[in-house]
Amino acid sequence: MGMSTLNKSAEHYGLGLTLGNCEVRLDELTAAYRMIADLGRYRRLRILADAPETAPPRQLLSPGTACILYDMMEQPFPREPDDGLMRARGAPTRVCWKTGTSAGYRDAWTFAFNRQYVVGVWLGNNDARPSRRLVGARAALPLAAAIFRSLPAGSAPAWPDTHGNVKTVSICVTSGLPASPACPAVKSAAMPRAQYLHRRCDVHHPRQGGGVIARWPGAPMQWDLARVKNPVALDADKKNAITEERRTLCITSPSDQARYVLTGEPDGDRIRLTASLEKRASLHWYLNDRYLGQSDAASPLFLSLEPGVHKLSCMDPGGATHSIQFEVVTPARGMRLKS
Ligand SMILES: [Zn+2]
Missing domain, CATH: 3.40.710.10 (DD-peptidase/beta-lactamase superfamily)
Structure with a gap:
């Protein structure tokens, strides 16, 4: 520039x-x-x-x-x-x-x-x-x-054509991401017309039999946002929804679409794999469709990160699976990570 x-x-x-x-x-x-x-x-x-x-x-x-x-x-x-x-x-x-x-x-x-x-x-x-x-x-x-x-009044218009260049997008109030049909509360936001929306709210999911499940990915679990009391006014079957959520297998770490930058430090590039059911069942893990190993409450499973885009899948004893995708990159040249 x-x-x-x-x-x-x-x-x-x-x-x-x-x-x-x-x-x-x-x-x-x-x-x-x-x-x-x-x-x-x-x-x-x-x-x-x-x-x-x-x-x-x-x-x-x-x-x-x-x-x-x-x-x-x-x-x-x-x-x-x-x-x-x-x-x-x-x-x-x-x-x-x-x-x-x-x-x-x-x-x-x-x-x-x-x-x-x-x-x-x-x-x-x-x-x-x-x-x-x-x-x-x-x-x-x-x-x-x-x-x-x-300055003298110019002959050109003073303001750009915003309508031609900007579109209005429906945003999930809770996650701030472009809304999915399951999001219970949405608001409008302006976005460049050419902007490709590659993500949608992945917090709210339709529940079988009606209603909505809010599933927070692992990383923001500790954020205040994720701890909002009753962030969405669920239907009267909220209790059932929560029970349903507890029974639903869901990988919580890494979160879906997470991006890791390698540190190159000893033991610095290992992550613990966690899922919603890990305290109650032993789970089987697959990386890029190859078997990784088993985890349970007493023995967690760790993964050494390698550069690339990876698919991680988890299976519970009942055969239910959940998959996410994450990316591992090497630091850009000239960038040094400080501990
Ligand atoms: Zn949402």
Whole structure:
């Protein structure tokens, strides 16, 4: 995306990169925001309007993803009305903005954009001296708003065609995944139109004879989300449902579609296989349809992870089986896992 200052190793930045702990240039970050404003099309900035383009534009985000970002960042400037009716009567056109303040108060940033204009503001000292006044929302935002509002009204539409680029998807309220027909409570969420929905809620399953079973995969069992009291209002046969759930064989670790990154440490790449019935029956396990071994309450079964996509199956004494799929990958080059 043309960030020439982003040139150190992954370790140098660490997870702080997600919060923006890297050094950036005003022109290059403005170009990045222009990429969002132009529905994912990146072009290097030119200083003069009639300077030749140095490279053809590149589509870095889908228009739908850019529209979702518009939706996230749209807000009126401070002290402007936030009301669709007011807008229609000639209040300021719609705008997105985002502020930033660097750790140590060295820089105050604001970017404001719509389809017509992108305004980038950086305030700071040339010798990088900090100042308590260098706060994005207090120092840079008023200036960016004043510049943005002083620009001549553009002839192009100020807002992208969100309907053409965004679709509404039904989401399970409990799991946050695209809803399956069994999900008892759903809500709508906007998603890029081109987004392929490769997962559906795998918590709620139809129960034989009616009703719904909530089956939590192993990994989030300890999360607060999984411990929500009565997360779904089940029918009057809730007791039966719970009994049914206890009798249903279900692999709880690894969870379905889990992804493991190998650590390379001694004993670091072994996982314990667990299933819902493990305390009450001995279970037989199969990896990629080959027999692995048997587990019971006294003797758990461990699996050494190997790279690849694997199918894991478990069978109870009654012959019921449950299968899941998981993936094991080697760490990306340059990435080091710390213990
Ligand atoms: Zn659900």
